[in-house]
Amino acid sequence: xxxxxxxxxxxxxxxxxxxxxxxxxxxxxxxxxxxxxxxxxxxxxxxxxxxxxxxxxxxxxxxxxxxxxxxxxxxxxxxxxxxxxxxxxxxxxxxxxxxxxxxxxxxxxxxxxxxxxxxxxxxxxxxxxxxxxxxxxxxxxxxxxxxxxxxxxxxxxxxxxxxxxxxxxxxxxxxxxxxxxxxxxxxxxxxxxxxxxxxxxxxxxxxxxxxxxxxxxxxxxxxxxxxxxxxxxxxxxxxxxxxxxxxxxxxxxxxxxxxxxxxxxxxxxxxxxxxxxxxxxxxxxxxxxxxxxxxxxxxxxxxxxxxxxxxxxxxxxxxxxxxxxxxxxxxxxxxxxxxxxxxxxxxxxxxxxxxxxxxxxxxxxxxxxxxxxxxxxxxxxxxxxxxxxxxxxxxxxxxxxxxxxxxxxxxxxxxxxxxxxxxxxxxxxxxxxxxxxxxxxxxxxxxxxxxxxxxxxxxxxxxxxxxxxxxxxxxxxxxxxxxxxxxxxxxxxxxxxxxxxxxxxxxxxxxxxxxxxxxxxxxxxxxxxxxxxxxxxxxxxxxxxxxxxxxxxxxxxxxxxxxx
Ligand code: FES
Ligand code: MG
Numbered sequence: 122x123x124x125x126x127x128x129x130x131x132x133x134x135x136x137x138x139x140x141x142x143x144x145x146x147x148x149x150x151x152x153x154x155x156x157x158x159x160x161x162x163x164x165x166x167x168x169x170x171x172x173x174x175x176x177x178x179x180x181x182x183x184x185x186x187x188x189x190x191x192x193x194x195x196x197x198x199x200x201x202x203x204x205x206x207x208x209x210x211x212x213x214x215x216x217x218x219x220x221x222x223x224x225x226x227x228x229x230x231x232x233x234x235x236x237x238x239x240x241x242x243x244x245x246x247x248x249x250x251x252x253x254x255x256x257x258x259x260x261x262x263x264x265x266x267x268x269x270x271x272x273x274x275x276x277x278x279x280x281x282x283x284x285x286x287x288x289x290x291x292x293x294x295x296x297x298x299x300x301x302x303x304x305x306x307x308x309x310x311x312x313x314x315x316x317x318x319x320x321x322x323x324x325x326x327x328x329x330x331x332x333x334x335x336x337x338x339x340x341x342x343x344x345x346x347x348x349x350x351x352x353x354x355x356x357x358x359x360x361x362x363x364x365x366x367x368x369x370x371x372x373x374x375x376x377x378x379x380x381x382x383x384x385x386x387x388x389x390x391x392x393x394x395x396x397x398x399x400x401x402x403x404x405x406x407x408x409x410x411x412x413x414x415x416x417x418x419x420x421x422x423x424x425x426x427x428x429x430x431x432x433x434x435x436x437x438x439x440x441x442x443x444x445x446x447x448x449x450x451x452x453x454x455x456x457x458x459x460x461x462x463x464x465x466x467x468x469x470x471x472x473x474x475x476x477x478x479x480x481x482x483x484x485x486x487x488x489x490x491x492x493x494x495x496x497x498x499x500x501x502x503x504x505x506x507x508x509x510x511x512x513x514x515x516x517x518x519x520x521x522x523x524x525x526x527x528x529x530x531x532x533x534x535x536x537x538x539x540x541x542x543x544x545x546x547x548x549x550x551x552x553x554x555x556x557x558x559x560x561x562x563x564x565x566x567x568x569x570x571x572x573x574x575x576x577x578x579x580x581x582x583x584x585x586x587x588x589x590x591x592x593x594x595x596x597x598x599x600x601x602x603x604x605x606x607x608x609x610x611x612x613x614x615x616x617x618x619x620x621x622x623x624x625x626x627x628x629x630x631x632x633x634x635x636x637x638x639x640x641x642x643x644x645x646x647x648x649x650x651x652x653x654x655x656x657x658x659x660x661x662x663x664x665x666x667x668x669x670x671x672x673x674x675x676x677x678x679x680x681x682x683x684x685x
Contacts, residue, residue, distance in 0.1 A: 126365070127163045127197065128226070130234040145234075154197070164191045164361040165235030166200040166258075167226055169247055174207035176244040176323070178314035179345055184323040187239050187265065187350040190358020196236075196365065198358060203229055206246045215425050216594065217566025219246040219399075220669070220678050221506035223659060226254035227681075235260065237364040239357050243267035243315070243345075245597070248330055249399035255335075256371040256406035257681060261364035262334035263464060266327040268345035269437035270315035275306070281318025282311045282437075283598035284431040287572075295580045315345025318437050319430040321597035325392035326399060329383045331446055333403075334374040334463030338450065338472055360464055369464050372407045378458035380404045382469070384416060385456050388423035388496030389449055391432050391515045393597025394605055395569075397498060402675025408683050413500035413509045413673060417633060420496030425515055426486045431598045432515050433492060435484040443481035451476030452488060497666025501604065503636040505616050505626065508608035509673050510590070510635050512628075516600035518586040522630035524602075525638070526551045526588070530622045531573070533558040534565050542577040550584045553626045557617050558654075560592030561669045561676040564662065571598055571605045572594040588628055592617055592672075604628065604635060606672035612653065613671060619647040620642040 125131070128149060132142040149159055166187050166535040170180030184200050191198035191577075204222040206215045230238050238258075240251035243266045255262035289306050292298040298306075316323035324342070331341035340353040380400065387396050397500035401411040426449060429435045435443075450457065450473045486492055497515035514522070529548050531537040537556055540546055548554065554573050561567045573589040574580075589603045592610035609615030616637055620626075625638040637644075656666045668678040 125183070126236055127161060128159050128234050130163070130236065132234070135163070138236060140503065144347045145385070158197050161195060161197040162236045162362070163234055164196045164198050164260050164358065164365070165230065165233060165238040166198055167203050167230070167238060167240045167251060168200045169203060169205035169241055170399045171205035171207070174205045174244060176207055176314070176316045177205060177241070179267055179350070179372070180241055181352065183265065183267065183354040185243055186354035187241070187358040190355035191362055193358040194362035196362040199235065200293045200651040201229060201233060206250070207244045213565045214568035215246045215490070216568065216676070217665065219250050220665070220681065222246065222250035223253040224678070224681065226251055227258045230254060230258040230260050237261040237263070237361040239361050240264055241265050241267070243323055243327070245395065246391065248323070248326040249403060252330060252335065252371070252403045253406050253677070253681075256375055257401060259370055259372065261361070261368045261464070262335065263357045263360045263364065263372055264330045265354055266330070266341065267337070267351045268315050268335070268343050268347070269324055270311060270313045270318045271344050271346055271438055272318050272436045273309050273312040273630045275309040280306070280310050281436050283317050283321060283447040283596060286310050287599060289641060291580070294574070294577060311347050317598055319598050320390055320392055320427065320437070320440070321431065322393040322395040324437050325387060325390060325396040325597060328386055328390055328446055329396060329400060331377050332383050332386045332450070334461065339441075341374050341577055342437055342445045344438050344441060362673045364464060365431060369462070369466060369500065374463070375404060375407045375409060376461065377409050379461040380409050380411060380496065381415070381419065382457050382461055384411070384419050385423050385453060386446070386449070388420050388498065390427045390455050391425040391429070391492065391497040394498060394511050395594055395597050397511060398594065398606065398672050401673060402677045405675045405677055413502070416498070416500050420499055423456060423496045424488065424491035425493040425495075426488070426491055428484050428486060428492050431600050432497070439481070439484045443484040444477040444479065447473060447477050448480040448485045452485065499626070499630060501633050501635040503634040505620070505635045507616065510607040510670060511605045512630065513595070513603070514630060517602040520627075521586065521588050521602040523628070524553070524588050525625060525627040526553050528553040528555045528620060528622065528624050528626045530557060530620055531554045533563070534568070534570055537570070537573065541574055544578050545618055546576050546578070548576055548579065550579060550587060553588045553590065553628070555617075555620055555626070556589070556591035556593065557611035557620065558592075560607075560612055561671060562610060562612040562666055564657065565593070566673070567593050567676055568663065569594050569596040569599070571603050572599040590626070607635075608671040608673050610671060616644065618651060619644050621647070
């Protein structure tokens with residue numbers, strides 16, 4: 122039997138399928154659609170516009186443009202709402218809800234009649250959630266991102282959200298920026314719609330989604346407010362109709378090879394550490410694993426070529442004008458699996474072509490003059506992180522790469538907040554600061570708390586960086602010698618949970634090691650005393666505690682992974 126298309130797809134069958142479809146058509150007609158419209162194939166549009174998502178402020182106009190593209194190509198566009206997640210507005214943190222959004226989006230794609238879907242996303246967790254959903258729903262999907270915000274001009278410099286926000290806040294904490302000035306900066310940091318304007322998680326994920334083939338390469342970086350962004354939306358609609366004629370399912374795009382390409386691009390971008398967790402989760406949905414040893418091989422053989430904040434100078438608008446992903450991929454084409462295809466079946470060779478006519482080398486460096494000869498991220502392993510940990514070496518201080526010192530432990534976020542600025546805190550610039558109890562299993566939901574603030578007394582004394590480590594994440598817009606995603610996490614009974622203030626810790630980036638220098642006998646005795654904190658009893662929190670995987674597996678929910 123051939124699969125029904127359009128509105129007829131998946132009509133309920135309580136013994137009389139014809140009636141169910143009759144009812145559906147009649148209810149659809151109450152919205153004013155003609156029979157001719159209802160006879161067309163349906164393109165669903167996942168709408169993540171929300172008054173609690175500033176990044177997605179342009180969702181209504183983007184959806185209008187997607188609809189135009191769908192209609193021009195002969196489909197019927199039907200938008201539907203899903204959960205929307207915006208970084209600053211969620212507690213305990215947006216990551217805690219990424220899988221909920223993925224679950225919601227997958228269920229709504231699968232439950233409602235649509236032959237393909239355009240996913241309108243952008244803010245950090247939304248693109249991964251949507252791609253995880255699409256991979257599991259198995260419906261052909263186009264990713265449309267809202268695009269990055271434009272930088273604002275302020276007192277002779279440019280500002281575009283969070284790297285600048287952290288920089289100003291750090292200066293305010295250190296006492297070099299006044300109350301009045303910090304209040305004024307607040308209204309100047311983010312002044313347009315769109316995602317954070319640096320190579321943070323949102324921008325990185327947009328670039329990875331495009332590399333995987335879910336959107337045209339240049340569509341990753343078109344500014345949110347540029348007219349081309351609306352044209353990209355129109356094209357996304359047309360692409361979704363082409364996908365109905367020639368279906369290319371998400372699992373065709375997400376393969377071992379394309380995931381390696383995405384990892385190469387992540388490195389060359391100097392992209393966000395979070396992207397690694399998200400890419401692991403997306404790949405995990407089709408049974409592809411991101412292996413940390415392979416990650417290190419890729420990192421050691423991929424130069425960082427993009428010079429954007431948080432580690433460099435430019436903004437996403439500069440990357441786009443500099444030639445964007447086409448320029449970057451052209452530069453590293455010998456490192457990529459060029460036979461990977463996109464939604465149109467075009468190979469990377471075809472998508473990259475001869476590269477753009479113009480490349481601005483201020484922001485996209487040539488291979489001969491990389492920002493760094495090796496990739497931004499490295500995986501570490503050792504007695505403190507048997508299943509791995511991640512360091513963004515491109516955002517870290519090189520003099521701290523080989524470091525052995527006593528640690529000071531903060532047991533959870535409340536403890537950190539209560540003591541970090543205490544002038545009596547017994548830490549020096551050498552101390553390794555450790556935060557535990559903030560991984561995927563924690564009630565905090567693996568927040569971006571890994572960027573432990575420099576204690577105020579040390580900040581005042583001019584200390585800019587210290588070795589910090591935790592089982593949580595760091596914002597893609599942050600920087601410092603910060604070891605993240607330690608696995609197993611403290612709450613999973615990992616060695617991190619056994620660390621005590623005063624223990625010696627050894628970090629060696631050269632050897633890719635992270636070790637807790639404490640005798641096994643002492644650890645065994647601590648392990649015997651260790652008790653897991655009580656688990657939440659109801660709702661989403663309880664489900665997360667029961668089902669969430671560790672960071673190397675993408676912190677996804679076990680029951681959402683493919684069976685077998
Ligand atoms: Fe949405 Fe930064 S808050 S991308
Ligand atoms: Mg972010």
